Amino acid sequence: MDILTLIGLTLGLAAILGGQFLEGGHASSLLNGPAMLIVVGGTLGAVMLQSSLMQFVRGIRLLGWVFFPPRLMADEAIERVISWSNIARKEGLLGLEAVADIEQDEFARKGLQLLVDGNEPGVMRTIMEVEVDTREQHDLGAAKLYESMGGYSPTIGIIGAVMGLIQVMENLSDPSKLGHGIAVAFVATIYGVGLANLVFIPIANKLKSLVFAHSQFRYMMVEGIVSIAEGDNPRNIEAKLQGFVT
Helix, strand or coil, rough: CCCCHHHHHHHCCCCCHHHHHHCCCHHHHHHHHHHHHHHHHHHHHHHHHCCCCHHHHHHHHHHHHHHHCCCHHHHHHHHHHHHHHHHHEEEEEEEEHHHHHCCCCCHHHHHHHHHHHCCCCHHHHHHHHEEEEEEEHHHHHHHHHHHHHHHHHHHHHHHHHHHHHHHHHHHHCHHHHHHHHHHHHHHHHHHHHHHHHHHHHHHHHHHHHHHHHHHHHHHHHHHHHHHCCCCCHHHHHHHHCCCCCC
């Protein structure tokens, strides 16, 4: 689990609730069902309207990356590439056919198969980089789903505030109903701005960084496999791939 995500989310909520408490308020005053329904429901509706089904589903699936990001074992991957290079030098490219059959990473397996089939290095690079770029664009589109939520939720919060004020104006003759309407008005605004800046936009930015890290990892694999096709020395391949590791 990404401990920094948990700490950041906890710290943000604790700061807001702690400030509310120090000012003499109560956490219960920030709990308002109608306001939450307006902001969350309205934001989801707006995002669904702008997104395709595939993009929306992909965005929901990527949400798990925020708390449990996939582990990219760069050093281990470099060792595998070097071992493939040694096999290719000793047994030829056809010696990698057995390795390709048991390789668990689908992207690496595809690269190995291209090697075994005897494709030219330039052709291999083009095929693999197209896949990397396409995957990156799809994942970035899914990450931007949360960026859009961060844009919509403050506006939806303002809509909730206006709705609450309308209720206040309609019940000026009944003081017992004024408090509820004012609460919905202000709490809806807090929900909209708070969710945007504490949840949606940070999630979008974190997912973008993870998507770029995945792409960088795959470009490293592309460089390693293409270097094997070009017949580079294993030591040179290792030195080249280490440049991807920070």
